[in-house]
Structures are given as structure tokens and as C-alpha cells.
Amino acid sequence: MAEKPKVAFYWCASCGGCEEAVVDLAEDILTVVEAVDIVFWPVAMDFKRSDVEAMKDGEILATFINGAVRLSEQEDMVKLLRRKSKLVIAFGACAHLGGVPGLANAQTKEKIIDYYYHTGPIVENPEKIVPDPKFAEKQGFELPEFYEDVRALDQVIDVDYYIPGCAPTPPVVKNAVLTLLSGKLPPKGAVLASDKALCNECPLNESKPDEGIKIEGFKRYYEPEKVDPEKCLLLQGLPCLGPVTRGGCDALCIKANMPCTGCFGPLDGVKDYGAAALSFMASVIDSNDEEEIKEILEKGIPDPMGLFYMYSLPKSLLFRKLYIKEEK
Amino acid sequence: MDKNFEPKIVGIFCNWCTYAAADLAGVSRMQYAPTLRIVRVMCSGRIHPEFILWAFKNGADGVLIGGCHPGDCHYIEGNYKTLRRYHLLKKLVKQFGIEEERLRLEWISASEADKLVKVTNEFTETLKKLGPLSLREKLPEYAKKEV
Numbered sequence: 049m050a051e052k053p054k055v056a057f058y059w060c061a062s063c064g065g066c067e068e069a070v071v072d073l074a075e076d077i078l079t080v081v082e083a084v085d086i087v088f089w090p091v092a093m094d095f096k097r098s099d100v101e102a103m104k105d106g107e108i109l110a111t112f113i114n115g116a117v118r119l120s121e122q123e124d125m126v127k128l129l130r131r132k133s134k135l136v137i138a139f140g141a142c143a144h145l146g147g148v149p150g151l152a153n154a155q156t157k158e159k160i161i162d163y164y165y166h167t168g169p170i171v172e173n174p175e176k177i178v179p180d181p182k183f184a185e186k187q188g189f190e191l192p193e194f195y196e197d198v199r200a201l202d203q204v205i206d207v208d209y210y211i212p213g214c215a216p217t218p219p220v221v222k223n224a225v226l227t228l229l230s231g232k233l234p235p236k237g238a239v240l241a242s243d244k245a246l247c248n249e250c251p252l253n254e255s256k257p258d259e260g261i262k263i264e265g266f267k268r269y270y271e272p273e274k275v276d277p278e279k280c281l282l283l284q285g286l287p288c289l290g291p292v293t294r295g296g297c298d299a300l301c302i303k304a305n306m307p308c309t310g311c312f313g314p315l316d317g318v319k320d321y322g323a324a325a326l327s328f329m330a331s332v333i334d335s336n337d338e339e340e341i342k343e344i345l346e347k348g349i350p351d352p353m354g355l356f357y358m359y360s361l362p363k364s365l366l367f368r369k370l371y372i373k374e375e376k
Numbered sequence: 377m378d379k380n381f382e383p384k385i386v387g388i389f390c391n392w393c394t395y396a397a398a399d400l401a402g403v404s405r406m407q408y409a410p411t412l413r414i415v416r417v418m419c420s421g422r423i424h425p426e427f428i429l430w431a432f433k434n435g436a437d438g439v440l441i442g443g444c445h446p447g448d449c450h451y452i453e454g455n456y457k458t459l460r461r462y463h464l465l466k467k468l469v470k471q472f473g474i475e476e477e478r479l480r481l482e483w484i485s486a487s488e489a490d491k492l493v494k495v496t497n498e499f500t501e502t503l504k505k506l507g508p509l510s511l512r513e514k515l516p517e518y519a520k521k522e523v
Contacts, residue, residue: 196516319426341460342463365433
């Protein structure tokens with residue numbers, strides 16, 4: 049019997065939801081396990097870094113990496129896995145676009161450390177202890193470096209394919225894995241999901257009026273009882289990013305009365321997801337009066353970066369907040 | 377501050393009004409700051425926010441959007457869409473740490489060459505005070521690739 053293709057999984061800066069997504073394949077995971085040999089999967093199996101180091105270069109057929117890259121240890125591991133693998137697949141929104149951890153690029157490293165070790169409301173740290181690489185070294189171990197920025201996977205290593213989603217839904221994962229196993233590989237750099245906008249598969253699409261969407265103002269998420277589950281959420285004033293977001297998720301959030309927040313990322317050919325989202329969101333406002341427009345935006349979209357770049361700040365054109373000037 | 381700093385302004389102008397105004401300023405031999413680089417689009421509503429972010433990333437110190445006066449749009453309401461995007465985009469660039477004064481929208485009709493001259497000179501002065509943006513140089517190496 050021919051040797052089964054080898055597959056590895058790894059996680060970086062992520063919540064663990066993507067690992068969950070693999071397990072969510074339920075009985076389908078048996079088909080996958082039957083077809084491949086899992087050689088490295090820290091969350092579920094006891095293999096060590098040295099096991100990976102012992103492999104030949106390119107020995108692993110495909111490595112699925114989820115999470116953004118923030119620590120030197122993560123960079124080191126993904127570079128090692130890149131060497132040992134024929135294909136590297138960015139799995140989930142954080143590896144694909146930077147994800148929610150990527151929003152940390154709106155802050156500086158110093159501010160983040162300060163908040164989490166000193167000034168945050170639930171922090172009690174009277175001795176002002178912070179992670180100290182020198183102290184760790186004296187104890188005989190090594191602390192990874194906390195980098196200035198959060199990066200998406202392809203800003204660190206070469207990535208062959210992307211599986212989008214926060215987390216990727218089981219049908220998307222299954223289709224992607226089957227595509228890879230089929231041997232008919234798509235062109236390098238492809239995102240292994242639909243290339244149609246979410247609206248295309250949204251059950252509420254029918255409720256859109258023919259003349260297009262015009263709204264008088266935006267509502268925030270916290271009034272779910274006021275949402276009509278039969279009517280397009282955008283039409284009701286909820287800032288739904290469906291029109292610019294890649295579909296394939298089966299409109300799960302919409303079915304739960306939640307507007308799309310854009311985890312599947314941009315469609316092919318869009319350079320900057322947030323700019324595309326901003327463009328359409330501004331154009332549906334039903335007002336031609338400058339002062340009124342300003343007021344609607346002030347009330348409805350107080351934080352455009354958080355809304356439009358919730359999953360994609362590191363992969364945006366501008367990458368991060370540039371130089372932090374203290375507010376006067 | 378560098379006194380010799382000459383800001384780079386990317387002007388994205390609509391074909392029917394502001395671009396024609398720039399043309400008129402040219403044939404009328406009006407003198408104005410040589411800081412403007414003009415891109416012509418059919419309508420200011422064609423200006424994707426991505427163009428503006430791209431310009432900032434790739435060396436522009438300021439971006440000037442020029443369109444027809446409200447009510448005069450050749451395509452009925454393209455300029456109103458620009459107006460809404462402009463205000464939202466201003467909030468966004470501020471969050472990115474770029475001074476919002478670096479983005480400016482002006483309605484300049486085909487006959488208002490003098491307004492174009494005035495706006496360009498004014499904008500140049502504003503940018504001189506703000507200094508160079510040099511956004512690309514401030515980005516880490518791995519973020520420069522996204523063009």
C-alpha cells in the first residue's frame with residue numbers, strides 16, 4: 049500500500065475556534081483521517097517540534113495554519129513548517145487576513161502591554177511584574193519576543209491557499225480538503241470558497257427592493273428584538289457587510305438576525321476589503337445634505353476601522369495605525 | 377521642518393467639471409503651485425476609497441477630490457455618493473493616524489478655474505504646515521508588498 053499523504057496542523061495567534069472547526073467536521077473527519085496521516089497537531093496529538101525537525105524538507109503534503117503571527121515563536125514555527133511542507137494553507141480569517149487579533153495594529157505594543165499588565169480595570173499587579181526575557185533567561189528558559197505588529201500568515205511566509213472564515217464552516221473546510229486531495233489543484237493563491245458575495249446566497253435577498261437600498265440611518269446591534277427576520281438587515285439599517293463579503297458560509301449569522309461582519313473577507317480582485325465596505329456603506333445613506341450625512345455617520349458608524357476592518361486590518365493597504373500622536 | 381518641502385498632491389477630478397476647470401486654468405495660463413498631479417475619472421462617484429488609501433500609501437502628501445457642484449452631476453447623483461464616502465473616509469484616515477486635513481473635497485465647476493487655483497494654493501500651504509506624510513517609509517518591510 050502506498051504511503052498516505054502527510055498533513056499537519058498548527059495554531060498561532062488565534063482563539064482555538066479554527067481547531068474546533070476541524071473537529072466540527074464530525075463524522076466527515078473520519079474520511080479525512082482515512083485518506084491522510086496527521087503528523088503534527090499540537091492541540092490534539094502529542095508530537096513535538098523535534099518530530100517536525102526530523103522530517104525531510106517537503107515531506108508533509110499540506111500544513112494547515114490558523115492564527116495571525118505576533119510572537120517570534122510563531123514566526124519560527126511557521127517558517128519551519130513552510131520548509132517541511134509542499135503546500136501551506138492559511139486556515140481561517142486570522143491566518144488569511146489577520147483576523148480579530150489584527151485589530152491590535154490600531155495600537156502600539158507598549159500601550160497593549162501597559163493595559164494588560166497595569167492599567168486595565170481587572171488588573172491587580174502591585175509589584176508591576178511584566179514578562180521579562182532576561183529574567184526568564186536566568187531561570188533557564190526562553191520567552192518569545194512580542195512583535196510590534198500583528199501579521200497575516202502570507203506576510204511572514206509563502207502561502208499556497210486560503211480557507212476563509214471565522215471560523216471556517218464545515219462545508220467550506222470539507223470542500224477545500226476534498227479539492228486538495230483530488231489532485232486537481234487550483235491556481236496558487238486561490239481562496240478555497242465561493243467567489244460570489246454573501247447576498248447571493250442570503251435567504252433575505254428576495255426582500256431587497258428593485259430600486260436598490262436606501263437607508264435613513266444605522267442601528268446598532270443591541271436591539272435584536274426590533275429586527276424583522278424576514279427583511280434584508282441592511283434595509284433595516286443594520287450595517288451588514290454581505291454585499292462585499294465572500295459567500296460560502298450559508299449566511300449563518302444572518303439566519304440568527306446578526307448582520308454580516310465580513311469574516312470571509314474580500315472577493316477576488318479587491319485589494320482593500322475595508323475600503324470596499326466603506327464605499328458601499330456610505331452610498332446607501334439616503335441623504336444629500338452634508339450636515340445630515342455627518343450626523344448619520346457620527347451616530348451610526350462611530351468606529352469605521354473597527355467595523356470595516358474587523359478581520360482584515362493587517363491585510364489592508366495601510367496595514368496599521370501609523371504613528372500614534374497623543375490626543376490633545 | 378524642511379523649508380524646501382514641496383508637497384505632492386494627487387487630484388482626482390471628474391471629467392465634466394473639475395478636470396475642465398483645470399484645463400481652463402491651463403489654457404488661461406493661470407499660475408499656481410506646481411504640486412498637483414491630476415487623475416481624470418468620468419465622475420467623482422467613480423473614486424473608490426481604495427484609490428485614496430493607495431495614493432496615501434504610495435507617496436501622496438494630500439489627496440484632492442474634485443467634483444461638480446451638488447445638483448450639477450452629469451450622472452445625476454454621483455457627487456452625492458462621493459460626499460458621503462468622503463465624510464466616512466475622513467473618519468477612517470484619522471483612525472489610521474493620518475491628519476484628516478490631508479484629504480479634501482471641493483466642488484469646482486468647469487468655469488471656476490480661479491477656484492481651482494485658489495484651492496490648490498491653499499491646500500499646498502496646509503500640507504506644507506503638516507509636513508511630509510512619507511507613509512511608505514514608515515511602514516515595516518512586510519507591509520510594503522501590498523500594492
